[in-house]
Amino acid sequence: MIDHMVVGVDGSEPAAVAARWAAREAAWWHTSLTVLTVSGVDGPSVGGAEWRAAKEALALEVARTTRDELAVAEPGVSITTEASGAGVEAALRQASQSALLLVLGPPTGTLSGLLAGSPDADLIARAGCPVAIVRGSGATRVDGPVIVGVDGSPTSDAAIGWAFEEASRRHTRLVALHAWQDSCSGRPFGESRATPLIDVGEAEERALAQRLAGRRERFPDVDVELVVERDRPSDRLIEYGKDAAVVIVGSRGRGGFTGMVLGSTTHALLHHADCPVLVVSRERNGQTSTGEER
Known part of the structure; x- marks a missing residue:
C-alpha cells in the first residue's frame, strides 16, 4: 500500500536537513515516514564479513539516531527505520516502488557518498x-x-496535480509558471511574413488557464497565480524558487533529445535551485505519465 514517504540518510548534515524536510512533509500529508540507510555498494561486493557487519551496524545506528531526532521535531508522525544491505541505487529504486514520495539530499557530484551524493538522473526519472x-x-x-x-x-500535467495538493495541504498559494521562447530570430514564429501577427503571450496565457481549469475546480481553497513569461523555463523557475517553499516539475518537458532521462530544465533545477525540487513523472493514481499501469 502506497501510504508512506521515504527519506535516505547517511549521517551527513545535508541528509539531516532532507530528513527534517521529509518529516514536515509527512506531517502535512498525514502519512508515515521511513528513514532509510544503505550499507551495501552498487557493483561487486568489497570487504570481508567483519567489514560488512560494521557498515550494517553503522547504517542502522544512523537511521535510529535520525528517527529519534525527527520524533522530537514531528511527534505526530509515525517514523520507522530501514537499513538496506543493497547498493544505493538499488535500495532507493526498490524503496520508491511502494512510497508516496522519495526524499534525498542535494547533488554534490558523486554517488559514492551513500545517499547525500548526486542523485542519479536515471533513478529520478x-x-x-x-x-x-x-x-x-x-x-x-x-x-x-x-x-x-x-x-x-x-509529466508536467502530473506535476500540476501534485502541486495543487501540495499547496492545499500547506495552506499556501500556488504559482503556475509557463515560460516560453520564440525562435532564435527573436520574433514570434521566426521571420516568415506569411505568419499571421498574433499575440503569442495571450495565447499562452489562455492555454495555461485551460491546463489548470479542472484542478482549480477540485481545489477551490488554493489561491492560484498564473505567470507567463518569455524566457528560458529554467531561468524563471530558479528565480521564483528563491522565495518558494518548493518547486515542482515534470521529469521531462516537450523538448529535449531522444534518450534523455531528465529534461534540461529539471536537470538545471536539481543543481541550481535555492529550494527543494520535487520531480514528478507519473500521476498519483499509480499510472505512468503515458497512462500505463505501473
Missing part, C-alpha cells in the same frame, strides 16, 4: 514515485508559495 531533492536555503523555509512549471507535457 524512473523511480516508482515522485522524488524530492532538498537543497538550497529554502530547505528550511516553512512558508512561501508552491511553484509548478507548466509546459503542456504529460
